[in-house]
Amino acid sequence: MKNVTLLLEDGTAFHGKSFGYEKPVAGEVVFNTAMMGYPESLTDPSYAGQMMVLTYPLVGNYGVPAFSIESNGIATFMESEKIHAEAIIVSDYSTEYSHWNAKESLADWLKREHIPGITGIDTRQLTKVLREHGVMMGKILFDDEPNNIPTAQYEGVNYIAKVSCKEVIHYQSNQNNLKKVVLVDCGVKNNIIRCLLKRCVEVIRVPWDYDFNTLDFDGLFLANGPGDPDTAVDTVKNIKKFLDAEKAKAEKGGKVRPCMGICMGNQLLSKAAGAKIYKLKYGHRSHNQPVQQVGTQRCFITSQNHGYAVDSKTLPSDWEPLFVNMNDGSNEGICHKKFPWFSAQFHPEAASGPVDTEYLFDDFVKLL
């Protein structure tokens, strides 16, 4: 294994060994405290542009399942069609793996997908540095090569455009499809599609900047996605159009179509409603984020992966916070006071992470 150095923007260096694809790389360095689920996380499009640090030290234990594709075009086990993270940074990579469902090792997979992986890093110390300083840009450099790659840019880059589908894709559920849901793909995770299909709806997946208002559908679903929500100007515009049209319909006594958002979807819905977004110091990336439904005694453990948050104070008067983070009080979801529009900053579809809030999909489908 080659010696590598992780060099952070502030000059801090960590030394380790390469176990993945051998190429220098740059990106935003973020940490995730989940203790399992590396195949899901690596293929989560929300990690585009980021180098993922895992605080749980032992990684690779159960290998990687086959990258098989189901008849509906969705990968059986993965969250998208490829690894989206720029690199994975761990403390103790397990060269040998053991699992009935594994087809290859994490190292082999990374090499196949040309993604660097480094091990032997004190990821706890690295996390503390990121926590104190906030997320930083970083580079993985090979010690036998000069530092000749450019520094990465994260903020302001439209990662959504990079990972979104390029054309409309239709997914049929196995049952008779009664309702149609438009899914705006800002970098959607497969499990959102699976969760919808499981509930017998037809999914129309559209590119991030596609004007879905022209389509015939029963409900709108705003997916997760990477990067800076301010870059998704077109999406926000389309959502706003939808909200305004529905409001107008309501005034005429018509039925308002429901809308649900997840993660980036929460932020874009908030923006469309008129709220402001800010960047968190180091984001929420874990499987153990506690949220409370506002005004109730109901609490949930959630899976999260986001670096930006909605500023609840800037929500217009017809909207209110739906969930709040019990650790830092940040916004975890919003809902409209009158209409069936709501969103969650966390991931009810999990994969990876706890499945306690999957009921939100039921709520959404019931509203269709």
Next chain:
Amino acid sequence: MIDSNIKKVLLLGSGALKIGEAGEFDYSGSQALKALKEEGIETVLINPNIATVQTSEGVADKIYFLPVTPFFVEKVIQKEKPQGILLAFGGQTALNCGVELYQQKILEKYNVKVLGTPVQAIIDTEDRELFVKKLDEIDVKTIKSHACETIEEARKAAADLGYPVIIRAAYALGGLGSGFCDNEEELNKLAEKAFSFSPQVLVEKSLKGWKEIEYEVVRDRFDNCITVCNMENFDPLGIHTGESIVIAPSQTLTNSEYHKLRALAIKIIRHIGIVGECNVQYAFDPNSEDYRVIEVNARLSRSSALASKATGYPLAFVAAKLGLGYGLFDLKNSVTKTTSAFFEPALDYVVCKIPRWDLGKFRGVDRELGSSMKSVGEVMAIGRTFEEAIQKGLRMIGQGLHGFVGNKELKIDDVEAALKAPTDKRVLVVEKALHSGYTVDQIHDLTKIDKWFLQKLQNILNTYVELQEKGAIQHVDVELMRRAKVQGFTDFQISRAVGLEALIDPEIATKLVRELRKQMGIVPVVKQIDTLAAEYPAQTNYLYLTYSGVAHDIAYENDRNSIIVLGSGAYRIGSSVEFDWCGVQALNTIRKNGYRSVMINYNPETVSTDYDMCDRLYFDELTFERVMDIIELENPHGVIVSTGGQIPNNLAMRLDSERVPILGTSAKSIDNAEDRDKFSAMCDRIGVDQPAWAALTSMDDINQFIEKVGFPVLVRPSYVLSGAAMNVCSNQDELERFLQLAANISKKHPVVVSKFHEHNKEIEMDAVAKDGEIIAYAISEHIEFAGVHSGDATIQFPPQKIYVETVRQIKKVSKKIAKELNISGPFNIQFLAEQNHLRVIECNLRASRSFPFVSKVLKLNLIELATKIMLGLPFERPEKNLFDLDYVGIKASQFSFNRLQKADPVLGVDMASTGEVGCIGDDTASALLCAMLSVGHRIPKKGILLSTGPGKQKADMLRAAQQLIEHGYQLYATGGTSRYLAENGIENTLVHWPSEEGQQPQALDLLHSHDIDMVVNVPKNLSVGELTNGYKIRRAAIDLNIPLITNSRLASAFIDAFCTKSLDDIEIKAWSEF
């Protein structure tokens, strides 16, 4: 938010430590009491385990040292009138007692509310049938048996369940006619055989080789649920989780598997209606996502204590708050203090629990591990690699291991057979197999241990071999050295691997490696356990050391204000909760006096490893290497080695040689007391008698010595703990056989042979001295004569039946010894008294097992006093005198023979008890009754079987036998005893030994028919022949749950107590009321 009617709460403790129910309940009970106290609720505790922290002053408002049985609990309820009761914090003992109280409507009668999980939910989880039904309601799979009357039915059941299946003949003992079937053909064959044993055959799905996974789940009354921790067993299903190495978090589960089981656990806890904490155990298919629920424990458990320590999440504390009606969202994470208690800890380390067995102490015990628990303690090791954690853990269990590799070679004839039939040597067998060339796949096939674990173990071995190949320490480069340390190698292991340890003194070799390593810049770093994997800043003082890291989490003050207390390590026979109590008292005293209290310990079942108990907790090894690492970082004012039993005591000399400031008695004095030669020379010098002894290295010398003193003799190596490998030999044959064993145990120290004095009284002196002057002392007396290990003996304090002259001499001799060794701190001397002639058996310059007992009976905290003295602080000279006490304390021992299949439940010089209780009474009878009932004895109702051993003991028992007759008991006696009783005019029925075949009545039959409900069986001597004779009767008594006493003096005292005192006459008094 919470029920304001609840002003006083009764908490049931778990009683004496026993196999399967140990110190973890002191921890959970203490946490619960703390949680209640915080709410201003008055607390009442019933727990006869006097050595626990929870039964110390200030933890509960009122403490009753009484048996945790419905009879006594009702009396306390009557007296105290609590509004609430907590049943989930005292293990199975408290839970069972609570269920009985509920079913007998006692709780209803006194209007006592059960806080937390409702009793019906407990019953639903405890009753197998109800449990299966309950989980069926929500389509959760359990392990089910199908009862079949015909082969066709069996075939159908097997097809429904899916092969492989296990079939057993119903009502057949010892597994007759049972076995595994992989297909229908095998089933046909086996079922036919099974039906020949029994008309009914049970078919179950075989889960052989399935993984065993546990989740700790918490729920509040608002239905909010979290899983605090999951754990994976290293050993597959079939080995009790208490017998298995356990890893947290799980290592071989994917995200989907982890969350599938997690979601199920939450579904189950909601359906059952737990309020508080519970544990869900799964069997999990290693080849699919299929699962079965094994069981649900609706209470705090050993696993929950482990989970608390593994994650830093205070489960018991939170469960108690939830019981009061709080929601999880009301509570804060007690580590970060800012984030919510409604969260699931994220670990950034791996935890490895390893059981500690003491099977070597039991004659005849079955060593094979299975579905029942035999281990007496456990350790928890924390690392950032699996290799580091398991190597630490193997050292921690304190059985002479240096880690996974570098140990003395294990002799196994058939490795394959040993792999298939796991014993307490399980891990060592795996090492042996890897070493002798078995592949990971082969070992997996034979053991079903997941290949991931085996591969990690292979990594350790590979590094060891690589070090070996270097051949010399100077050839080891930085990279290899670092890898070895990251994989948890000690400097000693490295020195042994490269061959250095064989060349020079091992201690010097180790030191050389240490110096070289430090020159390479390879040193451990200190990391915090913060529950959130560094996501949030935490001021936590819960620490461990690792080589997988580049920076410390904490900054050291270097103010020389730290006092390090060395803990007592794994609970084992001879060292358990009493040393935890001592450690905690020392910590409290240190803290109160303005020093920084620092604890090093690694036992998850303790209160001393609760991070709230000290200013800094290092959950790490007590090896010389690790203790030095910590001392170098802490730069302490001093180190206390005298409150943690033998482990810290044994480190004293080496620490001293590194110029570590040891507080209290000097290391040199400790050595002078530990080293028999030095101690004996001192005794001779100051005119103190000892039993004749000699340290000998050859058989000829031993024979010569015995010619002089005569049999019986006591044989043991020096530096022993609780008589490990110690034995009484009555004749030449026994002597020679035993010595072969003993010689294997210690190379460094010679074998010690001493004259064994029979029929002597044994007396203990527990005391605290300052600069050689005794400041406080407690003299206590064994009820049994010498020959029963002091840890097994029943002890009365103050002494009730020793001569004033004896007491005077004890004080005189103790004074001389204290002065000569210039003791400052706690110490203990054990005496033999032959009439008024005293002999010193041993002297320990540390706290002894009986310190909490005598401290609490005397109501004088001897450890607090000792700690003040060691710290050089002013102290008050106690004015209390033990002869002024108006009451008496009795300490009785708890045995766990029922868990130790085939072990002979006889007592000897080697300690066998796993725990103890201490009860206080206005008179000896009351105290003894409470104590004996607390350790599982019952007052007989019908018949008593007497086999009272040799002549003197027979005579001892005569009065007791007479009393029994007067109280209307039926006496049964074996040959000699029957004759003796008849000769003395005591009516009895002659019964026959199992060896007297064909003669009626047979003792065993009467035991089986329960006509006998108490057995007194005193072996004549400890010779093999004599022991075998009574073995079957003793074992049957244990297996049939009939109280057994094997000592005539204890039997007499107990019989006298229940014949002169009825339970209703015992006054129910709290500790503070004496």
